[in-house]
Amino acid sequence: MRLTLIITFIALLGSLYVFCPSSAELPWFEHPAKPDGSLSFLVVGDWGRRGAYNQTKVAHQMGIVGEQLKIDFIISTGDNFYDDGLTGVDDVAFFESFVNIYTAPSLAKQWYNVLGNHDYRGDVEAQLSPVLRDIDSRWLCLRSFIVNAEIAEFIFVDTTPFVDKYFTDPEDHVYDWSGIQPRKSYLANLLKDVDSALKESTAKWKIVVGHHTIKSSGHHGNTHELNLQLLPILQENEVDLYINGHDHCLERISSTESGIQFLTSGGGSKAWKGDIDWWNPKEDKFYYDGQGFMSVQITPTEVDVAFYNIFGNVIHKWSTSKQLYSAL
DSSP states (O other): OOOOEEEEEETTTTEEEEEEOOOOOEEEEEEEEESSEEEEEEEEEEEOOOTTTTTTHHHHHHHHHHHTTTOSEEOOOOOOOOTOOOOSSTTTTTTIITTTTTOGGGOOEEEEEEOOTGGGGGGGGHHHOHHHHHHOTTTTEESSSEOOOOOOEEEEOGGGGGGTTTHOOTTOOOOOTTOOOOOOHHHHHHHHHHHHHHHHOOOOOEEESSSSSSOOOSSOOHHHHHHHHTTTHHHHOOOOOEEEOOSSSSSHHHHHHHOOEEEEEEOSOOOOOOOOOOHHHHHHTEEEEOOOOEEEEEEEOOOEEHHHHHHHOOEEEEEEEEOOOOOO
């Protein structure tokens, strides 16, 4: 049973924020579903470029689709501010890449954000700071946390510290590791917390969100460390969706080893990398090398996923269903 401490209630957003006082557990938040029990949200990643590289066009279409679907919140899959995160809580990039870009009324909902590798090149604590929430109440960014939305539970995982090369071969980049040392203990505790949260979850749908890919045909490809350390936990706990960014594309991979769908929404701005590696035709179901975003609609019995380009056109759809009650 989770021990929780109520922090605050934001009436405008209808979200009850709940925080775990134990350092051994992930922060835990509640986000109510719609009165009919359904849920809808958008996912965008790799976006923070002060409106450049079609970021504003993606934002415009997100606003239109958000209104059509009556979305409950938005998920950001990281790399929120290019090229090197924020310099501090007073960095104008927060306005130029977020506040002044996602201005549609339908996007005035809670944003749940994870950190990407580019965010770790700046002042990480700035993105985590409540000062940014005071500036724009939509903003919520933590390293790892849980959002319980009644029929679905979302576990947001800080994936950047898993990747060895950022430590062993950072090139000319400087990463802010001040909050995750010692690294070995940080990762061990995080994996334990994710496993425990998934085992305790009674939600109909289990969804894990991280910045880095687990499986991808894009520029970065599979993340070896996540395949070794995180994927077995997701498989064991029968996670339904793993949602990520990192590769600047839109993508769906259907696992042949489990029921997990790997969904990449990293087309929030700069894209068109052009180097695609169709590594497993049995699992690769969709790949789009351009900009765009993703929508997810959830009921107790069905999940509907759609990918959109910068013109608002649906370029791929996928659905799955479950029985409302388990068979005896």
